[in-house]
Amino acid sequence: MEQLLAVWVESLAIEQPDGSTLRNTVALADALEMMCPFTEVVRLGLYVMPLRGPSRFFGGDDAVLRMVRQCVLDVVGVEAKLGVAEGLFCAELAAHREVLVPRGASDAFRRAQPLEVLGRKDLATTCQRLGLHTLGAFADLEPARVAERFNQHALVLHRVARGELTELESQRDRRLGHRLAQLRGDTDLFEEQQGFFGQRGAEDDRAEAAAHRVRRRLGAEAIVVANLHGGRGPEDRATLVPWGSPAAVVRDHAPWPGRLAAPSPATTLARLVPLQLRDEANRPVVLSARGVLSATPAAVIFSSPLRREIVWFAGPWPLVERWWSRHRRRAHLQMVLASGEALLVVAESSRWWLVGIYD
């Protein structure tokens, strides 16, 4: 796994209401990107870059560390905490502790950490009662034992502790990228959204003015444009991004292996809705690890007691997206209900979710 250099700038971690935090974050990101174009702002205060490339270019790890330290000092005027380790989770810990974990030693480093680093007090307390004090001790529990004692969320943390996942979801601020781009003034979206021949017409100006009015009325997130990219299910292929943010509209003509065929659902949920499938005898239908249904689904049950009969279904079509990672095994299922509605559902980690409605 790749060694990452994590840069922790405490003074940028908490956003000031005057906007200075974001401005400094952008300034530092620009400066670090001059050194390594793969620099990433993970969240406010935390930057990472792969170490190998810059190290070769600048003549060694020490040279890179020195330059990064100086860079933060120049741009923000404070000392940064630097750390090197493999994977984002370990790299951030290394930065907080200011250690450079040698290549191949990240496993041992992670296992020696206290349980609090997972960010869940309840889990840490319970484990301490069981006599488990380090991530290593927690990692050595069988996943099945963890599953019976804790909830689904703890299983994810367990996989982080075992090194099967290299980062915690809470480490990243997924909205930060858009905000920084907006601040940079990368409002090129309309440039990309103009006509086929690059001519910006009066129509485009009128639309832009109207979009501004809606934004003033409802806020920056209220008016969005669609962004298409690669992916298998319709739920992966599209995102709605705030109007005026820099993400380009990508035309997605390339065939994507294993993509779900047209037609796609006219309603595609941004947040998947959990549901249950039941067979004739009202037993839950599950998807086996081999992608086979345990029984023919006869009804779908949403969170309410409402039970709706399935008159036809097709699938499951498995989507083994990252074959090396077991947790992202998914399968799609299409169904038509007795009421005439058609649904697209997906099974993931033995649960069912509503993805779309052929509305």
Add this chain to the structure above:
Amino acid sequence: MRPVSLAKSRTVPLGDPWRALVPDGALRRGSTVVVEAPIGLGGLSLALSLLSEASTNGHWAAVVGVDDPGVVAMVELGVDLRRVLFVPRPRGAWAESAADLLDGVDLVLVRPPSRPGHGSARRLMDRVRERGTVLIALSEPRAPWPLPADLFFRVTQAEWITSSRLDARYLTVHVSGRGELARGAEHVVVVPNRRGAAEAR
């Protein structure tokens, strides 16, 4: 001034299969189109398909109050996403947002979150007439659009054609309106077909 170009500028183009079913084969500027369908039976697909030809011809469109638009489905229907603005959750301000957008785009598709009031519908339709744009209102039979429309698509039946997957949906649509369409007629169209597009049967 050539009458042909004048006539053209008074309408917004409409794609298949709709152009064969309405007068002039296009949507008249200043008109209100109502699409009414029981929930889940193809109303949204139908309404989105009305945007396709216009958006590929350089007209801007906006979609207001459709919480989770199926963007991939829109591409399959032929909509050019580069000229579509979305206001997925206008909260209480669906009519105001739609009115704002009517000043700037040629087509506004709106799905009111609840039963639309007489007043807001009237104001929107007046605004449409004044601005020379097109309003497409998506409604359900139990919460109908409160005023008569210039063009009215009512889905009466939806039937899925299936093989090893969902193949196509036959929608029975009653098309009525003012003038020559006063009597109305029932048509069966395919929305979506195997490629996700709309077509005549």
